[in-house]
Amino acid sequence: MRKLVVTSPAARQFARRATLRRSVGLLSDFKYEQTRPDIFYGAIARDSADMLSDLYQQVSRKGIAGTVVLDVGGGPGYFADVFAERGAHYLSVEPDPSEMHAAGIQFSGSARGSGMALPIRTSSIDICFSSNVAEHVATPWDLASEMLRVTRPGGLMVLSYTLWWGPFGGHETGRWHYLGGEFAARRYRRQHGREPKNRFGVSLFPITATAGLRWARSVSSADGQADLLAAFPRYNPRWSWWTTSVPGLRELLVSNLVLVLRKR
Known part of the structure; x- marks a missing residue:
C-alpha cells in the first residue's frame, strides 16, 4: 500500500499542493463551518476543484474544462x-431540500435525490465526486458503488470522507466522540x-x-469494475501521506481519506 499512496502517478501532481501552509489554512477555515459556512465551504470548493483538476490532468492529460462533474451530496451549491470558472459542467445531487436551499444560492444544476439511487444514467459522468458525505450514510459503500455506476469508462470516481x-470524526461534538x-x-x-446537526446513529456514522x-x-480486483489509482489523506501535508499505509495509525492521523478510482 505504501507505493500506491506515496508514488502513484495519479496523485503526484496534487501532491505538490499538499504543503503544511495549505493544511494550516484549511484548518483555520474549519472554525467557520457552523457560523460562516460560506467561508468554510468556499475554501473547500476551491481546494476540491484544484484536487480534481490535478487528478484528472494526471490521468487523462487534459483539464476539467468541458467535463461533466457530479457532486454527490452537493448541499446548497457552494x-x-x-x-x-474552470469550464466544467457541474451537477449535484442532494437528498435534503433544506440543505439545497440553506444558502439561498440560485443553481439550476442541482437535483434532489438519494446517493443510494442516483437519478443519473449509467456511465455518463466524467468525474463523480463526493466530499464529506460518506460518514453521514449508514451504508457508505452502497453510495460508493452508485458513484462508480454513473462514472463513464475511463472517468474518475473520487470519494473523500x-x-x-x-x-x-465527531464533527461539532468535538473530541468527545472518542468516548462514544x-x-x-x-x-x-x-x-x-x-x-447536534450531525446526530450519531442518525446522520453520523463510524466510518473507517x-x-x-x-x-x-x-x-x-482482477475481474472488478475499476482501478484503484490512489489513496491519500486529503488535508495532510505531503510528507505525512505515508500514514495511510499503516493500519491503526491511519485511523487516527489521516483524518480525511481520498479514494481515487478509474472506471474500466
Whole structure:
C-alpha cells in the first residue's frame, strides 16, 4: 500500500499542493463551518476543484474544462461557481431540500435525490465526486458503488470522507466522540440546549479508512469494475501521506481519506 499512496502517478501532481501552509489554512477555515459556512465551504470548493483538476490532468492529460462533474451530496451549491470558472459542467445531487436551499444560492444544476439511487444514467459522468458525505450514510459503500455506476469508462470516481477515529470524526461534538458517539451527542445537547446537526446513529456514522480501502480493493480486483489509482489523506501535508499505509495509525492521523478510482 505504501507505493500506491506515496508514488502513484495519479496523485503526484496534487501532491505538490499538499504543503503544511495549505493544511494550516484549511484548518483555520474549519472554525467557520457552523457560523460562516460560506467561508468554510468556499475554501473547500476551491481546494476540491484544484484536487480534481490535478487528478484528472494526471490521468487523462487534459483539464476539467468541458467535463461533466457530479457532486454527490452537493448541499446548497457552494461548489457550483468554482467549477463553472474552470469550464466544467457541474451537477449535484442532494437528498435534503433544506440543505439545497440553506444558502439561498440560485443553481439550476442541482437535483434532489438519494446517493443510494442516483437519478443519473449509467456511465455518463466524467468525474463523480463526493466530499464529506460518506460518514453521514449508514451504508457508505452502497453510495460508493452508485458513484462508480454513473462514472463513464475511463472517468474518475473520487470519494473523500472524514474518518470516525480522527480528530474531526465527531464533527461539532468535538473530541468527545472518542468516548462514544451517543455520549458526545448527549453532552452537546446538555451544553447547547439542542441536538447536534450531525446526530450519531442518525446522520453520523463510524466510518473507517480500512473499510474504504477494503471496498476499493474489492472493485479493483482482477475481474472488478475499476482501478484503484490512489489513496491519500486529503488535508495532510505531503510528507505525512505515508500514514495511510499503516493500519491503526491511519485511523487516527489521516483524518480525511481520498479514494481515487478509474472506471474500466
